[in-house]
Amino acid sequence: MAKVTRDDVARLAGTSTAVVSYVINNGPRPVAPATRERVLAAIKELGYRPDRVAQAMASRRTDLIGMIVPDARQPFFAEMAHAVEQAAAERGKMVLVGNSDYRDEREVHYLRAFLGMRVSGLILVSQGPSERAAAEIEAWDARVVLLHERPEAIDDVAVVTDDVGGAQLATRHLLEHGNDYVACLGGTESTPVVGDPVADHIEGWRRAMQEAGLTTEGRLFHAPYNRYDAYRVALGLLAGPDRPPAIFCSTDDQAIGVLRAARELRIDVPGELAVAGFDDVKEAGLTDPPLTTVFSDRPAMARAAVDLVLDDSLRVSGSRRERLKQFPSALVVRRSCGCGEPPATAR
Amino acid sequence: MAKVTRDDVARLAGTSTAVVSYVINNGPRPVAPATRERVLAAIKELGYRPDRVAQAMASRRTDLIGMIVPDARQPFFAEMAHAVEQAAAERGKMVLVGNSDYRDEREVHYLRAFLGMRVSGLILVSQGPSERAAAEIEAWDARVVLLHERPEAIDDVAVVTDDVGGAQLATRHLLEHGNDYVACLGGTESTPVVGDPVADHIEGWRRAMQEAGLTTEGRLFHAPYNRYDAYRVALGLLAGPDRPPAIFCSTDDQAIGVLRAARELRIDVPGELAVAGFDDVKEAGLTDPPLTTVFSDRPAMARAAVDLVLDDSLRVSGSRRERLKQFPSALVVRRSCGCGEPPATAR
DNA sequence: TGGTGTTACGGAGACGTTTCAGCAACCTCA
DNA sequence: TGAGGTTGCTGAAACGTCTCCGTAACACCA
Known part of the structure; x- marks a missing residue:
């Protein structure tokens, strides 16, 4: 069974492939209601599903957020990861979590992997990312948010509790x-x-x-x-x-x-x-x-981290202190x- | 800082882009040792990292395995996920885990997402995938292994304990x-x-x-x-x-x-x-x-699941019973x- | 009626790889 | 020495999508 592509949809709907894209993404150009309906119908009939890889390839972005924790088997990290997953889902993103097992090499491994996958941002819950990790982040100039920790090695936004x-x-x-x-x-x-x-x-x-x-x-x-x-x-x-x-x-x-x-x-x-x-x-x-x-407040922290990683506008470039988002503890x-x-x- | 691509490497090494690929992937064609060295040196000098998305695009495969569990915060699932992660790492694969939170819609959501990302296989630890999930799997004719459970809805290989x-x-x-x-x-x-x-x-x-x-x-x-x-x-x-x-x-x-x-x-x-x-x-x-x-024996089960999901040769198409890999319990x-x-x- | 917008749509060039087919050059052996 | 086989490399066509431009059609107004 050959894969259904956007071309098939376009053919069936009697439009160009560009229009199909516009319908799928609600833009960047408008589409006449009647045409949109035809496209939607064709998509449904063919059971078409856009290929995320191709989408990522072409648009140079993904709906992915990478998250690295030391060990997701520990309740605290598990709950944190879950909170981030929820917060990301609210914004239509998916989170990929990797366990560093407290080892630098694993951390760098995931960093590389996530970055290579063109994640739209990284949330690090790390025991102070190593120099290597910092270098990797530097090289890709990725958007990074430190969650729970605020190590010195990386100069980036951090979300912590008091x-x-x-x-x-x-x-x-x-x-x-x-x-x-x-x-x-x-x-x-x-x-x-x-x-x-x-x-x-x-x-x-x-x-x-x-x-x-x-x-x-x-x-x-x-x-x-x-x-x-x-x-x-x-x-x-x-x-x-x-x-x-x-x-x-x-x-x-x-x-x-x-x-x-x-x-x-x-x-x-x-x-x-x-x-x-x-x-x-x-x-x-x-x-x-x-x-x-x-x-x-893990849910709040998770939400803040996700917001920070997704919205450039929130990333003020002030002093170290200003870039620290601290939540009160009780x-x-x-x-x-x-x-x-x-x-x-x-x- | 413009992204370093394979073309840059090829230029610096004075070869074609194809050779760079051959060096990176050890194939499919041989490369003379001297040339290989030149390419490797160029890669190092430029700090080149292959773009995983582009690789996936071109090769129509990824090093990803998708895994869906009900709730990774529960120790059992957390340990299972960890075991799978280990087993996958041994074979050079990465695992993406999604929490269904025991809800069909979440399950289908992740299924779609993973499939769209062209994962090379899926490991499901599911309370009996829904009809919708089964349909989704069918549509992509994905490689699926059921771990821990062996629901009726999906006719696929399962790995369980006694x-x-x-x-x-x-x-x-x-x-x-x-x-x-x-x-x-x-x-x-x-x-x-x-x-x-x-x-x-x-x-x-x-x-x-x-x-x-x-x-x-x-x-x-x-x-x-x-x-x-x-x-x-x-x-x-x-x-x-x-x-x-x-x-x-x-x-x-x-x-x-x-x-x-x-x-x-x-x-x-x-x-x-x-x-x-x-x-x-x-x-x-x-x-x-x-x-x-x-x-x-979670590590063994995880390994079996990963093997099964990765190697088509292991997927005998016998009866339901034969396709059940059961591990002894003690x-x-x-x-x-x-x-x-x-x-x-x-x- | 001609000029100026506005709206819908299509063509086609990226995106960064993989890999096939092709092509020299060189070797081997009768 | 020439046929046939290797070896090492290159060019270029995919892969499936996004999105920039260009264009056609049409409406509106002076």
Whole structure:
């Protein structure tokens, strides 16, 4: 069965191929209603579907947005990707997501692939794109928006939440519960000192501790961002002699690992250990106890990122600071911090 | 900065454009080593990157595989997608994943989009593609592989695990622990009776119950596949007067919801309630207690699906049965069933 | 009636590749 | 030495669409 092309449609409708194009794209030139009807009818009759590749070829653009995340299996990134997908769909775009698995080469690989596919823009949720990645972006002079992170390597628009402020909020809250101090579970030691949300979470925690006149010395611990590794690290930390009274985790997923470790060790949360996370992942509502955390407005951020990547007009070329779109964060109080009544069923 | 094209490379290397192509693709015609070097050098010097769109246009194929899943935020699908991505990468392909959100229209939307992009094949993890979807596939006569499910609507190759057998294994195991009977938490009532893995899980459970001379009457419950809804349903079920002694869940994610509900209700697992799931999602190892479940070999399945979608030679046109690639399942015994010592730290 | 717009439409040149067919030049072997 | 086969390369035709121009037809007005 030979492929139906625009030529077939034109022939059947008794018009030129150009007119068929005009009908399909509503422009750039007007078409008389009667002609339009004929074309539409022909399209329907033949079951014609424009070839996207050819369209992209000719028009030098696509309806595609490329998105690169470290690992879409982690709830936070999965939810972020989903939010972007939704936001893009609202604007008639499709998003291609690639997992970098935290590896530069994978990141560059996808970058190349997406750029080669002529995506109309890129949304990067990256642990600080490598030099190579930056070079690649440079070479294609692509439209890039950094989402969730704001690394130094790339000078581009970034959409983030108020990470410092949120972390401060959470830490303060933990302190207000009367805990002597709050420990912090940050990322791996290789986390960049600046630009990474986790680095900001640590900074926020540090500030809140300082406000309270407390030292942060020896109270910062490190673990990869996923619950599994966080669980392992927490097992060691909580079983040790100086178990902290409270922990602020830079990520909900980590907090989930900590909660699990506490249970394993029969440490009551929040009774013997208060915990807070960051992100307000959906699962935070279903942990035991429900996790107190910091809300980040993913749908809004996703929408902003998509808008920014699609509309050149929004891309002001001001200073670094001006090109940072920051969303406010808010504390979501649940029970892992010590707030609230125990549920009725628990007595 | 004008885009570097193949013509520029050819000019610099002092050859024809055809030779540049031959060098890039290693064929279809041979190129003298010296010439090849010159071309390679020119490519490097100019920083030339072939335009994938143009390549696709001319060669009428792409390195893309389309994949449609219901919701990549669910761990099982996320892991499956990741496995497929890996398998595809091994063969130099990229995978595009779309979320249908369990809606036919979204499915058709992605189908159209992927097909229009000339993907070299489609991997569907679908709750039984709709008629419309089937029609779309038909129209493009695309290469399709059904992964995880094997709906009736599409007559195509399917890659699945031994769902019936696995469920049987799990149910039997729960029975062997001395439970009077095993309840089953299946999918929503609208789950197709046949072709869906969950339907098969129910069937396996039914058989195991029958083997033991037990009735399944009134012992099958329904909930959507995610932990949140399962949690809600389980809350009702477990708080009721005839709480079952054991539950086999058709999905790990559901089992996680059940576990959470049990904890909420202070029902000891496995002491007062034995639980088993299906899929062996990564998280199953970190639940409390660790979840006994049925293993499905996702990497192998993903690889098989990718092979099948890429190699026509593998697509035998035998009977439905012959075109079903079934992977064995195995019981993964952890602690939610009642096996094993409690962890040292727990006493 | 001639000039000036306006509206609909068609021809045809991109877009950047792949790959077929063709053509020299050179080798091999009887 | 000449026929036949390789080898290495080139020219140019696709691939299916978009879109710039050009043109024809027609209306309107002075």
